[in-house]
Amino acid sequence: MSIYLDNHATTRIDPAVIDVMVRMMETNYANPGSTTHEAGRLVSGLVADATQSIASHFHADPDEIIVTSGATESNNLALFGVAMHPKQTRRRIVSAVTEHRAILDPLVQLEKHGFEVIRLPVFPNQHPFAGGIDLSLAAESINEDTAIVSIMLANNEIGTIQPLAELAKLCQRWGVPLHTDATQAAGRMPMDVQAMGVDLLSFSSHKFYGPKGIGGLFVRQSPAAVRIQAQIVGGGQQFNLRSGTLNSVGIVGMAKALEVVESNLLAEMPQQAYLRNLLWELLNERIDGLILNGPVWNAMAPRESTRLVNNLNVCFPKVEGQSLMLEVPDLAVSSGSACTSVEPHPSHVLRGIGLSEDQARASLRFGIGRFNTEAEIRKTAEWIGKAHAKLAAFAA
């Protein structure tokens, strides 16, 4: 038996998504840009319908969605697109220390282009809102020279959900576009760009049971259009903002994935919260001295918690996360974000909430997904409990 609990890194593609993609590949393979013939017009129509459906999931209009290769590209398009627009005169960018590298690395590049980057600290692990930004510090950092604010909706390691609606009000005061990296949140909580008040939002299909290599960026068009500069130029597709033949199979697959999310989300959220809470309880029954990394949750009202329902991040006493993973080879979990887990550095997110290097190295991230069962959660707790007891005995 192998158990997959690494649903923050990626998710298993839903069978319903595979079905529509295979059908699309077999029959509707024409280029959606080839509107001179019937086959192309048919695919163009299917892509338009899929884009409409993707947009409505986010409460956006279809002309506000730019399809990309995933969240890394969407984040790059948002940050470079706003900062490097020819009419851009502002020089400050506000973000946070716990962002994903798909934000942090572009920010380093923008600093080299002369931008001043403010990386907000976050509340420490002892705080009930661990990993959350302090809105009063954000308010002090946002001013008339701020070109863009970029704060992720939910953290990929500790699940913290940021107060975007409040942040949006601060941004609006200075006419600053607010970007959010919603990669971990999309598919796991309701998405409404109007209620959040964000101007740009990145998402990636493989995090919500869709195919890899496709995602999107919401770019607000009303009441005022956000000005972004294209980063990929060529055939002029997608309003000239992202050229290249549309990935019609991916777009239809991503739309189907969001459709499945729409019909399942209200049942999935409490179910995943239940499994996450159960895992935490069972681990505590077997191991003394565990530390919860990230915000506490409200077991009675998962939808009101400031933590993703499917996220658990735990610091184990006396034992390294990597060693635990080696002891339990049939369990897929992670000791950091997928993009950085090949690096020896301890997680910048765990360091950002004040954990020591040793504590960060002694931590594991569990990500529950649609296909996990209670039996798997019980087995995971058993495996980890035994592995920890064995390793801790060596360490003593």
Ligand SMILES: Cc1ncc(COP(=O)(O)O)c(C=O)c1O
């Ligand atoms: C918060 C966050 N942003 C961006 C990314 C990058 O997404 P993609 O793999 O679609 O480029 C990830 C993926 O792990 C993520 O978790």
